[in-house]
Amino acid sequence: xxxxxxxxxxxxxxxxxxxxxxxxxxxxxxxxxxxxxxxxxxxxxxxxxxxxxxxxxxxxxxxxxxxxxxxxxxxxxxxxxxxxxxxxxxxxxxxxxxxxxxxxxxxxxxxxxxxxxxxxxxxxxxxxxxxxxxxxxxxxxxxxxxxxxxxxxxxxxxxxxxxxxxxxxxxxxxxxxxxxxxxxxxxxxxxxxxxxxxxxxxxxxxxxxxxxxxxxxxxxxxxxxxxxxxxxxxxxxxxxxxxxxxxxxxxxxxxxxxxxxx
Ligand SMILES: Nc1ncnc2c1ncn2[C@@H]1O[C@H](COP(=O)(O)OP(=O)(O)OP(=O)(O)O)[C@@H](O)[C@H]1O
Ligand SMILES: [Mg+2]
Numbered sequence: 001x002x003x004x005x006x007x008x009x010x011x012x013x014x015x016x017x018x019x020x021x022x023x024x025x026x027x028x029x030x031x032x033x034x035x036x037x038x039x040x041x042x043x044x045x046x047x048x049x050x051x052x053x054x055x056x057x058x059x060x061x062x063x064x065x066x067x068x069x070x071x072x073x074x075x076x077x078x079x080x081x082x083x084x085x086x087x088x089x090x091x092x093x094x095x096x097x098x099x100x101x102x103x104x105x106x107x108x109x110x111x112x113x114x115x116x117x118x119x120x121x122x123x124x125x126x127x128x129x130x131x132x133x134x135x136x137x138x139x140x141x142x143x144x145x146x147x148x149x150x151x152x153x154x155x156x157x158x159x160x161x162x163x164x165x166x167x168x169x170x171x172x173x174x175x176x177x178x179x180x181x182x183x184x185x186x187x188x189x190x191x192x193x194x195x196x197x198x199x200x201x202x203x204x205x206x207x208x209x210x211x212x213x214x215x216x217x218x219x220x221x222x223x224x225x226x227x228x229x230x231x232x233x234x235x236x237x238x239x240x241x242x243x244x245x246x247x248x249x250x251x252x253x254x255x256x257x258x259x260x261x262x
Pocket of ligand 1: 044
């Protein structure tokens with residue numbers, strides 16, 4: 001069963017920054033959500049996670065309505081979010097940061113959750129006693145992802161996977177995303193580097209001005225540079241650095257045989 005958003009509207013500062021958005025995130029696949037600065041992507045993520053209360057519309061999973069529920073309820077229903085720019089507590093160790101993420105779970109579920117999350121990140125187990133401040137940027141992002149996985153979600157919504165990371169580090173995160181979908185998790189991936197997202201994704205959406213401008217396969221979108229450019233030129237100076245990262249990332253995606261499913 002997919003995670004389904006229908007006619008979702010989110011207001012901020014008295015304005016609909018997400019205006020009647022519908023999208024479908026299938027299980028076991030990556031779905032890309034692209035769009036320029038201010039498109040409303042992060043607002044959508046926060047509304048899905050219950051941090052912002054949607055004005056109207058639906059977020060549903062397995063017939064249950066999640067829109068307007070509290071974050072803990074949404075997480076318990078199987079939907080985890082990784083908000084944009086999430087940080088670890090720098091003085092706490094990897095293990096302690098994971099404990100922070102499991103504090104609301106029962107003791108058994110917390111233990112199992114931490115073990116399961118660490119399984120997806122092979123190197124992280126050995127680093128569990130290391131303070132977060134001593135980790136590399138890539139390792140920190142892995143712990144952030146692991147925090148979202150401790151509750152055993154069916155769906156995970158990741159806002160800006162590569163934010164602040166060097167291209168080589170982004171490449172190391174790609175197999176991790178693959179492992180998530182291989183284990184059946186549906187991933188909604190918001191990513192500034194379109195090529196990274198589209199290399200991993202099966203389905204894709206482009207959002208602009210609070211509405212969906214494109215919905216279809218990632219492959220079709222890749223073949224439509226005009227649409228991509230119109231959505232990304234607004235990033236100005238970022239466009240040139242995006243191009244170089246996109247090149248290396250494409251190679252990395254190809255290396256993990258992560259072609260989009262048809
Ligand atoms: N706290 C807030 N109060 C009022 N308006 C806000 C608030 N936060 C964001 N906005 C506005 O909501 C709109 C959507 O912002 P949002 O952060 O969701 O976009 P985004 O697609 O995630 O952009 P980016 O690519 O820069 O992360 C923007 O016009 C933004 O200025
Ligand atoms: Mg954002």
